[in-house]
Amino acid sequence: MNTKHQKILIKGTIFVLLVALIFLLSRYGPKPFNLLGPLWEELNDVEEFHSRRERIIRFLISLGPYSSAVFILLQALQVVVSPIPGELTGVVGGYVYGKLFGFILSTLGLTLGSWVAFELSSILGRPFVEKFVNKKVLEKFNFLTTNIGATICFLLFIIPGFPKDILCYILGLSGMRLSTFLIVSTIGRIPGTYLLTIQGASIRSEEYSTAVLFMVISAAILFLAYLYRMRLLQWIKSRA
Numbered sequence: 716m717n718t719k720h721q722k723i724l725i726k727g728t729i730f731v732l733l734v735a736l737i738f739l740l741s742r743y744g745p746k747p748f749n750l751l752g753p754l755w756e757e758l759n760d761v762e763e764f765h766s767r768r769e770r771i772i773r774f775l776i777s778l779g780p781y782s783s784a785v786f787i788l789l790q791a792l793q794v795v796v797s798p799i800p801g802e803l804t805g806v807v808g809g810y811v812y813g814k815l816f817g818f819i820l821s822t823l824g825l826t827l828g829s830w831v832a833f834e835l836s837s838i839l840g841r842p843f844v845e846k847f848v849n850k851k852v853l854e855k856f857n858f859l860t861t862n863i864g865a866t867i868c869f870l871l872f873i874i875p876g877f878p879k880d881i882l883c884y885i886l887g888l889s890g891m892r893l894s895t896f897l898i899v900s901t902i903g904r905i906p907g908t909y910l911l912t913i914q915g916a917s918i919r920s921e922e923y924s925t926a927v928l929f930m931v932i933s934a935a936i937l938f939l940a941y942l943y944r945m946r947l948l949q950w951i952k953s954r955a
Contacts, residue, residue: 726834733827734788741784745816767799771807783812783820790824794880795832796847801825801880805908809915818912822901825908829883829900836887844884852881860888865899872903874947875933875940879904 771789775782786808793801804824808817836844845853859868859882868886871877879900886896910933917926940947 723838730831737787737823738781738784741782742780744783745812745820768803768807768810771799771803772811775807775811783816786811786820787824787827790821791828791831794825794828794883795835802911805911806915806918809912809917810919811915813919814912814916817916818909821908821912822905825904826897826901828880829904830893830897832880832883833887833893833896833900836884841888844888848881848884852878853885856882856885859885860890865891865895868896869899869903872900873906875907875936877940 775786778785786804789799790801790804790808793799793804805821808821811817812820841853859871868882868891871882872879883896883900886900910929914926914929914933917923917929
């Protein structure tokens with residue numbers, strides 16, 4: 716067995732052990748609220764987003780002591796293959812587990828998913844990444860595969876609306892050290908994760924004014940990021 720295969724085996728073993736540890740600790744971790752609030756029943760037919768959110772909440776509640784472990788893996792999965800929007804799972808985390816634990820569990824899941832995406836890209840290379848990332852998008856951000864520095868990558872992670880899941884795959888091709896990537900991606904995701912968690916927790920505790928306030932703040936930030944997206948991208952490219 717050559718060195719490359721040994722590294723892959725070691726990383727795979729670490730991943731399996733981490734998942735096992737998550738399920739073990741989940742029995743002693745935060746449990747979801749047992750009942751859905753009255754607001755939820757009023758909104759579940761408003762639009763598909765609310766309907767999907769309700770289904771995820773009921774699913775997590777049904778898992779009992781393993782609920783938090785499955786939520787972490789669900790957050791990780793949405794980074795790797797994006798089966799559901801990250802905004803949805805972020806709000807659900809705050810609604811089901813509260814501000815503190817919702818934020819912690821979401822952060823753990825996003826970090827785990829980012830690590831997996833980065834490693835898959837690094838090990839399997841560009842042909843594999845092209846299965847997940849459109850070639851035009853990959854070419855647009857091809858400058859990220861050069862050694863552009865941790866600060867630039869941090870800015871990309873912290874910019875609202877930027878495709879952070881895709882960024883994990885692209886940076887896997889860059890030769891960036893894993894430790895640097897994990898620090899940059901984890902800290903860069905914190906503001907967005909916190910905003911989503913607060914929204915969910917505020918709805919759960921019926922602090923509707925707080926929920927609306929954070930929704931407006933999130934929408935305003937996204938709108939500004941969209942308006943100035945090209946300028947931001949050009950500035951980042953010039954720094955790179």
